[in-house]
Amino acid sequence: LTIYFRTRLPETPRFSLSRGDVSGAARTVETVTGSTVAPVSRPRATRVPLATFFRSYGLLILGTSAAWFLLDSAYYSTSIFNPVILAHIGFADAQGLGVLAYVRLLALGNVLIALVAAVPGYWVAVALIDRAGRRPLQLIGFAVMALAFLVLAFEFGPLITVLPAFLAIYGLTFFFANLGPNTTTFVYPSEVFPTSFRTTGHGIAAASGKAGAVVAVFLFPTLIAAYGLPWFLGLLAVASILGFIVTITLLPETSRRSLEDASGEDELAVLVRRFSTYLRSLCLTIDQGAEALQELLEDPGTDREAKVANLRAIEHAADEEVHRIYIELNNRRLSTDVRTDIGRLASTLDDIMDGIESVGNRVLTYRLSAPNPELARFAVIVVESVNHVGEGILALDDLYRGRTERLLRVIVEVNRLENEADDLLRVLLEKLFQGSDPLEILKWKDFYERLELITDRCEDVTDVFQDLAVRYSPGP
Incomplete structure (x- = not known):
């Protein structure tokens, strides 16, 4: 009797999904709950080879x-x-x-x-x-x-x-x-x-x-x-x-x-559910940094030292957030892929904030006092790029649910802004080298290149997004 009734028990939905049996998982949920469930996408493969399991x-x-x-x-x-x-x-x-x-x-x-x-x-x-x-x-x-x-x-x-x-x-x-x-x-x-x-x-x-x-x-x-x-x-x-x-x-x-999460079998679930809160918090800090930089570049003559000090404080806060992410990584048993993905996201996000702070420091070093429309235009591009990066972190939730449209849109927008920054840098350098004062040329070249580099770092984050979209997006 025990063997008979055991054969009548349905498999758990998780086991059915791990075997790619979406219909079986839906039937089990319907049997247990009485609610009809319609599968929305193919499940990601979660089968683990035996040797890998023991290792x-x-x-x-x-x-x-x-x-x-x-x-x-x-x-x-x-x-x-x-x-x-x-x-x-x-x-x-x-x-x-x-x-x-x-x-x-x-x-x-x-x-x-x-x-x-x-x-x-x-x-x-x-x-x-x-x-x-x-x-x-x-x-x-x-x-x-x-x-x-x-x-x-x-x-x-x-x-x-x-x-x-x-x-x-x-x-x-x-x-x-x-x-x-x-x-x-x-x-x-x-x-x-x-x-x-x-x-x-x-x-x-x-x-x-x-x-x-x-x-x-x-x-x-x-x-x-x-x-x-x-x-x-x-x-x-x-x-x-x-x-x-x-x-x-x-x-x-x-x-x-x-x-x-506990077993570490669903890598994207670990990334989204365990670390997205830390990554979102880091993005909010970087947003503050980008907006503070924009405010500084639009009016560098007013409270310059205080604005730069604020940027440094924001950068230190971002460093603390990154440090907390790495502590969490070290304290958890995670696959190599998850460690690499989260580490890359944390590192590239930190690079964005470092670039923002470096521009603020140059404002103080060069004693910039008058607004520069070119710098202000770069600042707008930086703020928009950083905002899109933050939206991309939020879009990882959509990726976990099998939807990639939002994340792909972020990737396209950041790439567009990075190209716009490249074009702006090229035009400004051509104009700059028509001058004759070498110190002025070096100063403004340093400013422009550092601002453009921030957009490159934003694109580095979307490179990680692209890798995640390719790896975890549902099949056709």
Whole structure:
């Protein structure tokens, strides 16, 4: 019956889309929700070769598998052999008790630990797993388990003379195991692997956990007989400490992130959903810089020093935004393509702001005091180019939804403005070299070329847009 009903279950929409089955994904959504869904475009291919999967997700496979193995080796050692541990500490004194009464008392101890510690731990995990996050809960769980096992191991003798104290600390291992790793080790593998291999990754991790349970079942009686219960509790503390180390070094936080973002399988989703906010903020800062430059060039004689100082402050703010983007890049597990795309966007946007600041510095260096219509015309082109670049960052959302028209329009407009700046530069240089004052020629040539270079940097950003449009645009 189980096999039959399993064959009747539809595949998830994500898996169907990863195989290019748009109709199957739509049917599943309709079956589950009752709403008819019409596919709007072909899905982007998200299938990952097996070798690439192990190469790209090897550390996550190790992290999820090791954490589950260590958790089960500790958890099953106590849960399966809980009656043995209770008997060992004298919870059920066999003297004067019949066999049935003895077994009944041990069963009562199991039920009490489950009701007071184990089950509440699960409910607290349900309440906190999205609020606190998977990683904090797993770290807290392993940490408290390790501390409790260490206390039980080193203070075993005194604690068994005060049985309620022993049981309270022993119960903490169940409560925090279920609050943390005994819940999160199930969740992690279902979120950090790509759709094409999500069940494969989850299966490897789950099998590792069961291997830990098998090791616990076979080793527990032998180790108890050879070394005693305090020594074995210390060994469980070591397993919990190792679980803490594995979690903090190998596992990311996945709460409040889409599966595509958490697994990194949909590169454009990562770029748009995770980094577009940073890129938009950077573009707004550059917009401020372009408008401040235009104001400076239209009236360089009024508050020149203050205007240049404002430009420098805006440039420093842009540097901070770029720095934050690179910190985010370094703190996330991303594909090489995503790192390259985001890095190029951040770098070229920063180059635009650097070019704007350099023109402002030249106004101060050359002591420009009178407005120059040619500079004002260049400033208008710069402002328009920067505005279009910002619109292009917003258009990445459209690209993610399969629409490229807005992004392609931005590319065309920035290219047109860059050509207009080239033509203006050529005309101004021809006019400039008709003069005879070499210092004036050098000064104005420097101004014009730096302004034209800003439009080149804007076009560099649209080159990245072009690459993204080619790579991620839906097929015909």
